[in-house]
Amino acid sequence: MPELPEVETVCRGIAPQIEGRSISRVKVNCKKLRIPIPKKFASILKGRKIIRVKRKAKYIVIELDSGYSLVIHLGMSGRLTIQQDYQPAKHDHIVIELDNGSLIVFNDTRKFGLATVLHETEFDDFKFFKKLGIEPLSKELNTVQLFKILEKRKKNIKSVIMDSSIIVGVGNIYASESLFSAGIHPERLASEISKKESDRLFKAIVETLKRAIEAGGSTLKDYAKANGESGYFQHQFLVYDQQDQPCSKCKRAIQKIKQNGRATYFCGKCQK
DNA sequence: AGACGTACCTGACCGC
């Protein structure tokens, strides 16, 4: 599922259901997702109390009372749900039972996700955290910062805003959506984006992500039912997956191209 | 250092 808004929504959805609960049982059905699941995984979780759920980039961090955290990344197809009466399903790789009988279920068809345990003293050294760029919804990202970043990158603007070592959380869908909102052509060189355009893009990224989080929030009630239905909550995208559909602003057909191996959607008239 | 292609894995879909 995941770009920043979806991960944020999962965190907000599961937090009230699992914070304060203790872990009674842990079942690991899979040795390895993107990286091996540590041997000590189950023993570190078992018996611990869940203190807090938070998001770091696209990672879900579930803090325990022992100083350890359960760290999960959903990859392309991962789902993290809370279930009351559990029906085992294909690709349920990790099932964590809580003291009230609820289960935290991590299902990931394609196994591009990740699940591990990290002690608070290991966070700074975790190799996947070391290279993370700035959070787009924090004060670290502002108009000044964004322009500084774009100025020195000689590759297309879309891949720059999707690069998690630069800015975290913007994936393939919201990259196309943000560029459309900002009126910027996805094939433009980042270094050739003007200050004015960069400022529009900053606004577009923040607004796009925030709106998607709000859309997710409005479906949290359904999510809490944990019927496994998740994915992108904001199903009506302005350009993503809208090839040949009329542009919402000018009616010209939305185009689809491929950039760096990924699909990009845009309006050739509205995006310069 | 930075840009680019490739690999990881499963399943859905499309044309033959």
Added chain:
DNA sequence: TGCGGTCAGGTACGTC
């Protein structure tokens, strides 16, 4: 119905 090819919302890594 089956087979091969292509595609999918992520990201680390090797190579140039």
